[in-house]
Amino acid sequence: MTDTAARMPARPGGTSLLGRLEGKLSWIALGLAGLLLPLLDDSYIGLIAQRACIYWILSAGLNLVVGYAGQIAIGWVSMLTLGAYTTAALTAGNVGAPWHPYLALVASAVIGAVFGVIVGLPALRLRTFYFAMTTLGFATIVTQVALAWKSVTGGGVGTPGPVFPWPFDPGWGFYYFCFLLAAVATWMTANIASSRYGRALIAIRDAEVAAEASGVAKPRLLMMVFLLAGALGGVAGGLFSSLQSYITPDAFTFEMSVLFFIGILIGGRGSILGPALGTIILTVLPEFAAPLVQWSTFLYAALLLLIVLVIPGGIADLLDYRNRRPLEQHREIAPRPELLPRLLGERRRGELLSLKGIELSFGGVRAIAGLDLEIRPGEVHGLIGPNGSGKTTTLNVISGYYAPQKGEVTLGSSVLPPGAPHLRAPHRIARTFQTPRVIGAASVLENVMVGGTIDGQGSFAESLLTLPRHRRDEAHLREAAMLALATVGLESLAAVRADRLQHSELRFVEIARALMLRPACLMLDEPAAGLSAEEIRRLGALIKAVSRAGTAVLLVEHHADLIFDICDRVTVLNLGKILAAGTPAEIRSHREVVSAYLGA
């Protein structure tokens, strides 16, 4: 019985054939329409379709940057400019001997990838607005350089675009080339989006702190995505130069950037189909409104404002009727600790987590003033004390958010690097947060799968092409996540968007995510806050079972009953120092603790 329950429907929405098709059906329809378009035999429509495909090739990559990673790259038109000039200048022979057009297109992809990374670099360190500003500044500079570098770009006069020879010669041949590349771009970005990399991107966007705690290395991941988005932008630029047949710097206005951006936003963040439709609509729309051409940028801008203010979720949210179905009203969380051995592994060698002489002050405030602590595997260690006594700060030191000025943290025989939160997951240190940090827009299952990020074997490139290792990773993560959800008692909510859950359920989702790491040390920051008495009792049983499976558990809590019920050891902090330490019975009768904290 346990087995069947743990193998509940794994794909969100994959319960019925219809549910599985509703995503694919739209793609099949879109693909057929694209393939059969030449039957209309209308070259004007063909031209618009080519432009839509080219725009989408760029937007598909940008969508990962904007819609998934949440980086506001408003000047991505610069990649189109770079790609267009690279292909055009190389084939025209402005730089050395003339290149073959197809080869020049490849060069565009490379140039785009390189500059994608360079432009993306600031996103790793800078605040959002700063990054938006640097992409904008870069777009301005590229145009200025194109104007000035006359020998290569032709300056303001411009340079002719290439003509691709057979089999993709001008007309429908070129259209199929664009369509094919657009399809490939869609396929690759969709692969990334549905992989652990895609989930990690959304985690960076919506719950960056939790992403780090799960071991997501933001710089590396973002670099990969900027590389891909830059390369796609470069390819789009190369095709664009052929479509335009003659390119000048005025062809690449900032308005185009706005168009790409709105296409993605109309579509909705965290979706591929939505932005694809959005881009197509925005490309086609002006063709039906010729008198408005002069006002088109104004209308785009107005549309952008409208979307941001009225439907921040975009088309994807409007289409997502599955998540508007009402949830069952009286839900119960029924954890099944008996599944823990299967989730965590049967035979585990526990490791001791120890803090030695930790000192940390913020300015003049000594948050931790010389703290020694040992958390043993197989035990629940309670950390209590009044507000401001340094409990959460201690947790943050262990999980690397704060670097202590003195002292060190060791797990087993290895010293943990201070102040590096994303390096805790490889040591199998997992944690939950005082206010649950979950990705509201992702399903519960996907949230939990984020916790297993570091257990994936496949590389970014393997996910891009859905090679076998990627598929194995996905199957494995999905199975483990379902098991973790069954363990905390939430498997029936696997497919539900996390922001529809109740507060108490989110606490258990966080525990499931933490268990995905098969933690050697699990730290829980006030897990019982906001739970009912019955839920606290079940939580206590679950925590105790986790510790008995060989995990060192550190529990920060205010519920004295829970602490004294399940803890093997308790440490009481006051003003960053240990006030008392010992078994629950000793603490309960400790005079100072009773007067300072517990009350008579």
Next chain:
Amino acid sequence: MLQSIVSYGLAVGAVYALIGITYNVMFSASRVFSFTAGMLGMLGGVLGAIFINKWGINAALALLLVLACGALLGIVTEVLTVRPVLKSVEQHLYVLSTLAFALMIQQVVAIEFGTEAYPFPVLIPIDPASIWGAIDQKFWLPVLACAVTIAGLEFLYRKTLIGRAFLAIAEDSYAARALGLPETRLRMASYALAGVIGALAGFTGAQMLLAFFGNQSILNFYGFVPVALGGMGSNRGAVIGGLALGLFQQAANFLVGGIFAAVAVFAVFIVVLLLRPEGLAGAATARRV
């Protein structure tokens, strides 16, 4: 050459500094960077040219009108593009809403006023031969405007009750609200003030930068550089950063040519920010967990 680098550099630097202050005033009140800062600067020039050249209004009255328009646009910015997205500041929707609004205004200017750069009238009739005409007014006007703005802001923040209320909001808006300060109205007032400063920058700088719709994106970027370098919210940093940027840019202009000057400014901007993301003046990072 040195003289023209210094005079032009300081003048254009003063305009950048004022736009930087515009960013700062809006940021202090709402924790939001608004793309409308450059728009206000652009409109200062364009509206001034319309009022004086087309409608024949005298310069002093035109200045008042331009400042009033700036204040009005500041309030519209706050109501339309900032207030609705303030609840979810961490989603950064304000980047898009303010950008969209600024683009809309820019497009209206491009269509109704034209996409060419128009000359801006001489504001103060001075005999160039006299002692007062030794330095062209297009150079000292922005510097004077910058000095007046700084003095005015110092007075406002230090001596008046409303100025202290502004500071309270900037420091801790929750605590300020708990004290009973009308946060929304103070925010609107801040945006109006920012509108006045931005429009003043554009109006006094327009003899040099011309009345041109394209100034919006230029001022948006070059006005933001001093803020980023000087540390956000710091007006002193913005003024020092702005003047330094103006001088650096003009020196690069003369030494290596215009296009490479733009690349050089951009490169310095990126490198400094990558090395010191909090700006040269420095500021603590916020608590994350």
